[in-house]
Amino acid sequence: MKIQPFLPPKRTLMGPGPSDVSPRILEAMARPTIGHLDPLFVQMMDEMKQLLQYAFQTQSELTMPVSAPGSAGMETCFVNLIEAGDQVIVCSNGVFGGRMKENVTRVGAEAIMIEDEWGQPVDPNKVESALKKYPNAKALAFVHAETSTGARSDAKALAQLAQAHHTLTIVDTVTSLGGIEIDVDGWGLDAVYSGSQKCLSCTPGLSPITFSERAQHTLQNRKSPVQSWFLDLNLVMGYWGSNQKRSYHHTAPINALYGLHEALCILQEEGLQAAWQRHNHHHQALRAGLEALGLSFVVAPEYRLPQLNAVKIPDGIDDAKVRQHLLEQAGLEIGAGLGPMAGQIWRIGLMGHSAQEANVKLCLQALGDALGAQNPDFSSTVALTAANAQYES
């Protein structure tokens, strides 16, 4: 055995995440490691909380990054708020609703499933019926932006229904944070988690979360201990909490946090509204180009996420060959379909730093060429012309 250092190629990342990482963030990751209790590091943590409060649009003191990827952020919400025997209404319209169900059952609680078709948003009428039928449900859990399909659900409307029935909300914003509007306090969301590697354009590995006062009250009044020691927010907040001496819980991922801090500084500099507009701006150009190529979207326009463009693979086209062509010829990654949509769709991300004109044009050029290699009816020229027309409109 003699393994050499790993020198990754430069890719353009237009899959469902990770997205392209800004050079500023990569540079921040390489800054000198300092201790997790260093007074200067603690100052950085306080700034990080403020930056996350801005990104989530919340004043909640319990706003911080979990030291693990988004799936651990999801688990943090469920294990801290839900106890064995509780009922949770779980909305499933893609992969991540199914993952929420797993989280509910693994704490010994009952998941009451509301199913919508993949590609559709969560149906508020079904949610209202479930809230009426299960008045003791402790929480309503749903995905704001389904990464497996590209569908946006109406988080504000769903949260209003939950509030009217005195039910907590647990909300997946992994793919939405920084890409489309989220207003945690304004909408009254209770336990919200996200990921670093989507529209924040940081490297993967961290999961920002925020808990409302209602959620904190529920946490503080549990009957049983949180089943995960690592994710127990009662303990974690001894390290991340404010107005107290920071006590060691686990060793924070120092350099990863440097990266997230830088990503959030970039978001702050651009401004939330400007970031949302930018995602939509480039989405419209990409949409125009993809439609000119003859591709159709999985999700109807009114529920479509600008940052995750799910399109149907045309008949007769070999999915794997196209993605291999993109990767090898253009250094471009797009996403395959998950679960029942494997082989049926592509997921083209325009997240964070990836949401820029050069990426839109590279994608249309390369995808047109890859499709054209299998069927000469496809033309990248037509796609690029349509995108340019959209940019100039």
Next chain:
Amino acid sequence: MKIQPFLPPKRTLMGPGPSDVSPRILEAMARPTIGHLDPLFVQMMDEMKQLLQYAFQTQSELTMPVSAPGSAGMETCFVNLIEAGDQVIVCSNGVFGGRMKENVTRVGAEAIMIEDEWGQPVDPNKVESALKKYPNAKALAFVHAETSTGARSDAKALAQLAQAHHTLTIVDTVTSLGGIEIDVDGWGLDAVYSGSQKCLSCTPGLSPITFSERAQHTLQNRKSPVQSWFLDLNLVMGYWGSNQKRSYHHTAPINALYGLHEALCILQEEGLQAAWQRHNHHHQALRAGLEALGLSFVVAPEYRLPQLNAVKIPDGIDDAKVRQHLLEQAGLEIGAGLGPMAGQIWRIGLMGHSAQEANVKLCLQALGDALGAQNPDFSSTVALTAANAQYES
């Protein structure tokens, strides 16, 4: 609000971890992010597993880094192997034995505690008695290198006892891996976890683990699902396993894994035995210097970890002032005592890249000066002379 990018100072890290990170590793962290299912990334994952097999001295296929810090590695071992109603013999001789107990009780199992004094190794006689008294205990859990005290327990002897009683071992090697001998297969350890930020000298945030065939058999024959979805190795191995299509579980922390890969390349280049010798070599010089300063060690020489030097704070010396002096005057971090040892001891790490002559001398110089500022009887010159004599011996 207008928060600026965070520019950390350059520190010398000689606490209980994180240790100094090699510039090579920081540079690796800043390499371009690629996708977690990119064929080249999957190749890197395969190399990572080989490198970890070397570090742990095992052939086990279930050898990989958990995508979260060492505490999550600990939890991975417990939630995958232990079920509600099981009995686990837990050896406690410092903070991390206590944390193991928390992990046992939070899966609904019974922790049978074997207590040894802080600073002492785990007593094999007590372990043997417990194994006899509790013949149905599913596992024996102990810490190889107690980070809170600097004591090394005899992992080989403890594992032999467990095997004689057909009991699994769960072993914390967070502070030992790469710093002192570990022979997972030779000693027959079953579930072993470590951390990236100690003697591997990587940034914090990842937890290498390895499971023996016995442990894998136990995992595959569970009666109940693993209570953590994120840490469920049945699922995680769909992504990290070999000889199969890698399927998405969670988004791996790409750039952090670049760092760990580089750290393990460095370990491979140096060689395990050479790394262990280097830790001991610099420990002997530091020990000579600390003793010349009049400081006494918490742990007897035969159980002392070279990579974690716990020394008693002399009477009349202000703990916090000394550490503040070191940080502000010399940019040097050493560790405070934890739990009952807070204010009683310092923990001086010589881990990984920190285990070098320049660090030993910086530490003795700065510590002598900081002590001398409170009591002129302390002299850094005496300490440095003793260390030099040791280096020349």
